Amino acid sequence: MSDNQPRPRAGSQPNFWEKHAVPRIIKFACSQPAVMKDRSEVVPKAKGHVLELGCGGGINLQFYDRTKIDKLTGLDPSAELLDYTRSEAQDRGFDMEILNGIGEAMPFEPDSFDTILTTFTLCSVQDGKQVLNEMRRVLKPGGKILFLEHGRAPDKGPEKWQQRIEPMWKHIAGGCHLHRPVSKLFTAEGFALQEEGGHYAPKTPRWLGWMEFGEARPL
Template identity: 80%
Template sequence: MAASFAMANLWEKYAVPKLIRVACSQPAVMKDRSQIVPKASGEVLELGCGGGINLEFYDRSRVSKLTGLDPSVELLDYTRSEASARGFDMDILDGIGEAMPFADASFDTVLTTFTLCSVQDGPKVLSEMRRVLKPGGKILFLEHGKAPDKGPEKWQQRIEPIWKHIAGGCHLHRPVMDLFEANGFALTETDGHYAPKTPRWLGWMESGEARPI
C-alpha cells in the first residue's frame, strides 16, 4: 500500500505536469487558445495558469495587470519560466479555485482554460469567480467536457474513472456550459466543436464568455 501511494505521488509530481503540457499544447488546442485568450482585458486572473501556455496569446495592450493561480508547484515553475522568457510582469500564486486568495471585486476578467475539468468542486469555483469579479466583469472559458453525442459520451463514462487517476484528476464528462448556466451565469459568444485529429471522447471543446446574472 505504501509503495503504491509513493508511486502515485511520483506520478502526480513528475509525470502529470509534463503530460498536461504536451496534451494542452497540441496544434488544435493552441488554435482554440488563440481565439479566446486575446479577449481578456483589464485586470486579469488566469485560473489554472500552470504551464504558462496562454502567455503568447494575450493582447498586452488590453491587459493592465495579469495574475495567475494554480495548485501545482511544478506547473507554476513552467509558468514563471515562460513569463520571464517573454518579459511578462505577472503575479503568480499557488492556490485553488475553491478558495481564491483575493479580495472581492478584484478582476475585470477571469480566464480559465482546461481547468474546470480537474477542480474538486465546480459550483464552489464558479462562486469564487463571481466573488472576485468586478461589477460588469466577465469570465472567458475554453474547456473540454461532456460530448453531445451518445457514442463519445458513453466512452467518456467508461474511461473517466481510469483517466482521472492518470491525468491529474481530469474529468472527461463535465458539462461545462450547463455548469455555468446552473450557477447563475449568462453565456454569450459560445462555441462547441470536436477538435480535429483527436478521439471524440476526449475532443469535445466548449468556449465562450460568461457573466453573472
C-alpha cells in the same frame, strides 16, 4: 487534460506520478496544434485586471493582447506547473503575479478582476460549483469569464465512452473529468453565456476532443 493540476487530498502528498509525470503530460497535451488554435481565439479577448485560473504551464502567455492588459495574475495549485509559468513569463518579459492556490478558495478580495480566464481547468477542480461561486465573488461588477474547456460530448456515442473511460482517466491525467458539462455548469450557477460554441478537435478521439468555449457573466 487540464492546465490545472488538482491539489492532493488533505493529509496526503502527491506521489511520484502526480508530482513529476502529470505536469509534463499536461503541458504536452495542452500544447497540441488544435488546442493552441482555440487558445489563440479566446485568450486575446481578456482585458483589464486579468486572473488566469489554472495558469500552470504558462501556455496562454503568448496569446494575450498586452495592449488590453492592465495587470495579470495567475493562480494554480501545482508547484511544478508554476515553475513552467515563471520561466515562460520571464522568457517573454511578462510582468505577472503568480500564486499557488486553488479555485475553491481564491486568495483575493471581492471585486478584484475585470476578466477571469480559464482554459482546460474546470475539468480537474474538485468542486466546480464552489469555483464558480469564487469567480463571482472576485469579479468586478460588469466583469466576465472567458472559458475554453473540454467536457461532456453532445453525442451519445462519445458520451458513453467518456463515462466508461473517466474513472481510469482521472488517475492518469491529474484528476481530469471527461464528462463534466461545462456550459451547463455555468448556467446552473446563474451565469449568462455569450458567444458560446463548441466543436470536436480534429485528429482527436471524440470522447476526448469535445471543446466548449465562450464568455460567461453573472446575472
